[in-house]
Amino acid sequence: MEEIGSTVWVVADGYIPPGSSGDDPALASHESVCILNTGPADAAVELWVYFTDRDPDGPHVLPVPARRAFHQQLGALGVPAGVDYSVVLHSDVPVVVQHTRLDSRQAANALMSTIAYPAR
Template identity: 60%
Template sequence: MKKAIGHTVWAIAEGYIPPFSTGPAPEFTSHETACILNTSEEDAQVNIWIYFSDRDPIGPYKVTVPAKRTKHVRFNDLKDPEPIPTGTDYSSVIESDRPVVVQHSRLDSRQAENALLSTIAFPVTT
C-alpha cells in the first residue's frame, strides 16, 4: 500500500473491563482491546487517554505500533501511569502521530458462556 490509511485521532465512547473471569488465563481473561493497524512506512507513536464520569482523565499510555504492522493493546495490561480500574465505566481517546485504524473489542468471560463484542472506533476528522 502506497498511502497510509486511517486517522490520527480516534474515540471509543464505551469501555468497561469486567472485574473477574471464567476460564484459563490469559486466553479467557475478560478484557478490553484496541486493535491498531499502521499501514504507513514509519512506526506510529500512539497515546491513549482514559476518561471517567467521576474523576479526571488518566494518561497518556504510550504505545508504539511498528510500520506496516498491527498491535492489539489490552487495556488490562496498561500500567503506566496507572492501571485502568476494573468494574468501572470509561471512555478512551487514541492519538497517533501517523494515520492508523482502530477497532475496539471486549471479551466478557464472567460466565462460562463468553460474550465478545467488536466495533470500529469513531474516527475524528478535522
C-alpha cells in the first residue's frame, strides 16, 4: 500500500463536553484523533494543543506503526473538559487524521466526526 495523507493536520474545533449521562465508560463524553498510517514506515506524530487563554501544550508524541490505525482520546493527554481548544499534528511521514466527538450529556447521544484539515 502506498503512503496516503499529509504531514501537518489541524483540528480547529476542540471541546470535550463536560459530563455524561449514564455510567458506561464506553459512552463517556470524549474527543479523539484517529490517525491512519498506510505507508511502509512507522510514523512519529507530535500533537500540540492550543488554548484561548494559555500557552500551547505539547508535544505529545504518538507512535503510529506502519500500515496501522491509531486512536487517541484527547482527555487522556490532559486536555480538560469544558474548555475550547484546537490541535495541530505534525507527522514525519504522510498520515490521515480524523477528529471525533462523543457528546453524551443527554440520554440521546450525539457523535460528530470529521476529517481534520490537511495543512501540508
